[in-house]
Amino acid sequence: MHGPFPPSLAQAIADAEARAPGEAVSVYLVGADGAWAFRALTNHSRRPLAFELDPLEWVALERAAAPGVCLVHSHVDGPATLSAIDVAAFTVEGRPLLPGLSLVVLALRRGRVVDEARYVFQGRGWSRVGRIDTLSLQSHREVH
Numbered sequence: 001m002h003g004p005f006p007p008s009l010a011q012a013i014a015d016a017e018a019r020a021p022g023e024a025v026s027v028y029l030v031g032a033d034g035a036w037a038f039r040a041l042t043n044h045s046r047r048p049l050a051f052e053l054d055p056l057e058w059v060a061l062e063r064a065a066a067p068g069v070c071l072v073h074s075h076v077d078g079p080a081t082l083s084a085i086d087v088a089a090f091t092v093e094g095r096p097l098l099p100g101l102s103l104v105v106l107a108l109r110r111g112r113v114v115d116e117a118r119y120v121f122q123g124r125g126w127s128r129v130g131r132i133d134t135l136s137l138q139s140h141r142e143v144h
């Protein structure tokens, strides 16, 4: 069995740093053996905080029909949060773009990854995971 994320993001982080100041896109796929495999993807976008996946690469991902797909992309000098454009890009009619899709956003400063955020699709939207304690602390402070 596999969770929604690969055990290590090291390859995606190295790829994002190598492609800075451009925005990087990559993917981890669960193979038939249950192991996650890394694949760098092409980013055709020239806008900051945005990306355009290569249509042929995307079709190949859909055809792979992997039981787990973790798409990683970077925000160069931007926050480690899904942008409104990201949410629109990864959501189709209230469902994730691919079954079993999870998302990671890497934030870079001066060409180095300094923060990450992980998201899974729950209910009707993308929920950030892995920072539950911090978030509940923040909301606690805001209330009191």
Ligand SMILES: [Zn+2]
Pocket (backbone or CB within 6 Å): 049, 050, 073, 074, 075, 081, 082, 083, 086, 105
């Ligand atoms: Zn983004």
